[in-house]
Amino acid sequence: MRKTSRFGTRQQRREAIEGYLWVSPWVIGFLVFSLGPIIASFYLSLTKYKIGGTPEWIGLANYKEAFTVDKLFWPSLGRTAYFSVASVILGVLLSLLAAMLLNQEFKGRNIFRALFYLPSLTPIVALAILWGWLLQPKLGLINYLLAEIGIQGPGWLVDRVWAIPSIILISLWASVGGGRMIIFLAGLQGVPKELHEASEIDGANAFQRFRHITIALISPVILFNVLLGIIGSFGVFSLAYIATGGGPNYATWFFMLHLYYNAFSYFQMGYASALAWIFFLIICLLSFLQIKLSKRWVYYEFS
Template sequence: MRPQTASKRGVSRARRREALLGYLYISPWIVGYLLLIIGPVLASFYLSLTRYSIITPPVFIGLDNYIRAFTADPLFAKSMWNTFYFVVISVPLSITTSLLLALLLDQGLRATKLFRTLFFLPSITPVVASILLWRWIFQPDFGVINYGLSLVGIQGPQWLASPVWVKPSLIVIALWGSVGGSQMIVFLAGLQSIPTDLYEVAAIDGASRWHRFWRVTLPLLTPAIFFNVILGIIAGFRTFTAAYIATGGGPAYESLFFVLYLFFNAFQFMNMGYASAMAWVLLLIVLALTAVQFGLSKRWVYYESGD
């Protein structure tokens, strides 16, 4: 018994030593995570309960910032509405267009690799350069779109300067950068993972191309669709750069998205406490929508394992 007890103690010591070495190896990451992620998150929550303008010490005011946001700040509601509008329109459009491009590239046509590269290029083009290009395209006087419309006798709108057209214009800009990027790659990976035997069996049973897509391709792609929907919603609520560069939140606050308004409160109005409260509201909204999506996924997402 004594040799067995000694051997067990030796094994436990070796495991503790191995665990200690493991923690030592990852300690720089742990320290960085605590200082650069957890620390700022906790600090922002505290600041959301204060009146703080960077140059003055924070003054604790409880939930006043949250109460102000939901009861006394019309721009908070406006920015939230603009963001929801953007997400509801842009996410389905980007998912559908990315799926169509992936289906096209999965047909084994000639020059597929070339087209895949061309479709992917907008997603790796510098964002600021792309937005400046689209500002020129949407320019009302000498932009490409209005010039083309003038050739057929149509007076083009002001686009980015129009309260009616500014959000659709920004949605087009967002689609330019997202459709051919990671969403398309995820769909391509999903398409290429579908066993060809399933298509052969469906063809033998007399299923048309449409029925094969509807009964075979689409169900097996639902995990990829679900993944892209979640990331698309998160990205939609974080939209900032296009509106900041192209419109600055105008005209008439029609492109004042939530994160843009948060940015203005933090760095233009120097109201860090209120901006922190807005950040936590955004986090809770995204978490709630993500939880809802995960709950609904049990009804429509199909996994080959049967889960």
């Protein structure tokens, strides 16, 4: 008989050690590039630290400054929430509609799927340049087409009121037909046809079938995408940074731009870390809320 200890047989121990070795790259990476920085950024958030100097302990003063003194803090958070909610709701809705369209049986739908998907492959800088030109107030195609049907188009990215809707428009164009739509499509294809047929015989109309079968069955997929969408869009940065630089007159100065400029233009590493931690807590809270709420209305087939 083999010798066993509380750690199992020699063979089991050997397997465990090998297993740890195989996953060790990730563990090291996690400690160095994720956990370490999270802890370090919490420490830095409690200090005044201008790059090149030494961190000076100031307790919660950075947080206090963000909440009470910094005039850009709350507006940037508000703008980010506005962008997030609008772009996620519209984006999920439009992706779902596009997926439903592609879920119908008609010839050439793979070609359409490819066409819908292409915008999501556009590199973000190219996206900003391309749309900057389309939305150009005087010479842009969009305002030209609007003028053709008798509408005077707004200044889009250079208009204070229209700047955020413009960023939403660009991000919708780039995301509606992308991964989210493909996931919805896979979800829809997983809905058994018999369910639709059975309920049709029971006299359910198209809308009822959509509401009680399709939506009910793919609700976990929808939830997952709403969650991911909100977390993703709360970090909106690149598009606004390239297309507007936060302007005009701070109209697109999102939370991440605030963090970026504080860290890498003003080199206020302590204050930027406090902003990063506030952001981290917001994301945690959002994930937690989503998971809690989802238990009420999400249908899980195997639970």
